[in-house]
Amino acid sequence: MANYRVQTPQRAYDAIVERGCIARIDEFLPARAGRIFVVTTSDVWGLHGDRVKKALGAREHQVLFFPGGEPRKRLAEVEALAEQMMEAGGDRGSLIVAFGGGIVTDVAGFLAAVFMRGIPVMQIATTLLAQVDAAVGGKTGVNLVAGKNLVGAFHQPLVVLIDPDVLHTLPEREYRAGLYEIIKCGVIRDAELFRVLADDRERVLAQDPKTVDAIIAGAVKIKAEVVTADEREGDLRRILNFGHTVGHALEAETGYTRFLHGEAVAFGMHAATTIAEISGRLSADDASAIHAVIRGYGPIPAVDGISAANLLARLGSDKKTVQGKVHFVLPVTIGEVAVVSGVAEAHVLEAIETALGQAVQA
Ligand SMILES: NC(=O)c1ccc[n+]([C@@H]2O[C@H](COP(=O)([O-])OP(=O)(O)OC[C@H]3O[C@@H](n4cnc5c(N)ncnc54)[C@H](O)[C@@H]3O)[C@@H](O)[C@H]2O)c1
Numbered sequence: 404m405a406n407y408r409v410q411t412p413q414r415a416y417d418a419i420v421e422r423g424c425i426a427r428i429d430e431f432l433p434a435r436a437g438r439i440f441v442v443t444t445s446d447v448w449g450l451h452g453d454r455v456k457k458a459l460g461a462r463e464h465q466v467l468f469f470p471g472g473e474p475r476k477r478l479a480e481v482e483a484l485a486e487q488m489m490e491a492g493g494d495r496g497s498l499i500v501a502f503g504g505g506i507v508t509d510v511a512g513f514l515a516a517v518f519m520r521g522i523p524v525m526q527i528a529t530t531l532l533a534q535v536d537a538a539v540g541g542k543t544g545v546n547l548v549a550g551k552n553l554v555g556a557f558h559q560p561l562v563v564l565i566d567p568d569v570l571h572t573l574p575e576r577e578y579r580a581g582l583y584e585i586i587k588c589g590v591i592r593d594a595e596l597f598r599v600l601a602d603d604r605e606r607v608l609a610q611d612p613k614t615v616d617a618i619i620a621g622a623v624k625i626k627a628e629v630v631t632a633d634e635r636e637g638d639l640r641r642i643l644n645f646g647h648t649v650g651h652a653l654e655a656e657t658g659y660t661r662f663l664h665g666e667a668v669a670f671g672m673h674a675a676t677t678i679a680e681i682s683g684r685l686s687a688d689d690a691s692a693i694h695a696v697i698r699g700y701g702p703i704p705a706v707d708g709i710s711a712a713n714l715l716a717r718l719g720s721d722k723k724t725v726q727g728k729v730h731f732v733l734p735v736t737i738g739e740v741a742v743v744s745g746v747a748e749a750h751v752l753e754a755i756e757t758a759l760g761q762a763v764q765a
């Protein structure tokens with residue numbers, strides 16, 4: 404069992420990594436909690452809802468189903484859920500238990516942020532990505548037509564329960580997509596975590612419980628530390644964006660349909676690592692070690708038909724350099740990164756081309 408304290412001006416709470424911790428829900432509910440609304444998707448509820456039901460025991464609760472999927476992560480769904488809460492007698496004393504992947508934790512977290520101007524939320528993350536990333540840190544929100552996560556709020560939870568027991572039902576591709584975010588954590592801040600991912604690949608992929616618990620704990624510890632030091636996207640929180648600059652461009656370029664978020668981040672980490680190497684910030688040995696670990700958890704979907712120039716254009720600059728406009732998080736050694744602006748456009752283009760080539764070989 405591992406507890407990581409997240410301390411923000413809004414609230415201090417624990418992110419608990421422990422097999423079976425879903426059974427402990429009741430401990431974290433205020434003694435006089437009002438109505439409890441569990442927000443989930445029918446697939447997750449069907450697979451693991453009994454754990455929540457059992458843990459809530461005699462506590463009266465209502466289960467609200469969200470349809471799931473990125474296209475449904477919209478304000479209209481938040482409104483629909485809020486209406487259901489009102490019909491069921493929800494009020495400012497109510498509490499939300501978010502039970503699902505990152506889409507559920509984002510939507511239910513946002514619902515909690517705005518329902519009656521804010522009610523408490525407990526985050527119970529059921530995908531690897533949500534466990535190591537989305538559920539910790541208080542960022543909540545929904546998509547607009549113009550882009551992802553454009554409407555949202557910081558709303559820190561009461562507690563984050565991370566129970567690795569629920570991961571065995573996760574599709575293998577979703578599991579690997581979450582692993583890329585853990586690789587990210589190793590590169591930005593924890594050489595030992597990176598070493599585990601490099602050396603224990605078989606155990607990680609086979610979901611050996613001890614290994615899985617250790618890497619989840621390693622990633623949650625980093626997220627908790629970074630959010631504690633910097634709740635709102637200042638320089639430190641930016642380091643969590645390693646691989647995300649080019650990764651977001653790839654997701655947008657392919658209409659958010661070809662790549663899972665973690666897979667796009669894997670691609671973006673290849674590109675950022677190459678930028679770091681060719682701009683003289685990272686040794687060739689460290690660069691190839693990073694590329695090898697990312698590849699080791701592949702493959703990611705084919706990149707055919709994707710143009711490097713289009714990805715570059717999506718980085719938000721039509722100038723010769725991306726100076727002052729785009730920040731890159733670049734590794735300087737394994738376990739440490741620098742946030743850099745003003746990277747030469749030629750280096751970015753070369754790195755994207757190289758990443759497209761690497762993805763083809765993988
Ligand atoms: N708030 C943040 O800081 C933050 C950080 C990273 C990502 N996100 C958001 O997270 C979302 C992606 O989250 P995700 O990758 O978890 O996707 P997801 O929530 O869509 O979950 C993936 C799929 O797995 C299913 N699922 C969930 N748990 C399962 C389980 N235990 N067994 C079997 N199936 C299960 C889901 O129903 C879904 O079909 C994106 O919208 C992204 O913007 C937010």
Ligand SMILES: [Zn+2]
Nearest residue numbers: 536584664668
């Ligand atoms: Zn991410």
